[in-house]
Amino acid sequence: METENDFEEEVIYLVPHTHYDAIWVFTKEDYFYINIDLILKKVVDLLDNNKDFKFSI
Numbered sequence: 001m002e003t004e005n006d007f008e009e010e011v012i013y014l015v016p017h018t019h020y021d022a023i024w025v026f027t028k029e030d031y032f033y034i035n036i037d038l039i040l041k042k043v044v045d046l047l048d049n050n051k052d053f054k055f056s057i
Contacts, residue, residue: 043055
């Protein structure tokens with residue numbers, strides 16, 4: 001019977017995705033706020049606090 005220590009470490013890649021139709025619901029300023037201010041700033045905070053995390057655009 002295999003134990004937990006018999007397994008190799010796995011790498012998990014998380015690829016978030018979203019799609020907005022241009023100016024369909026929000027203004028371009030709203031989209032900028034949603035995408036840059038909210039999402040990317042949180043990503044930078046996560047990267048700063050977790051040195052083993054990677055981020056790619």
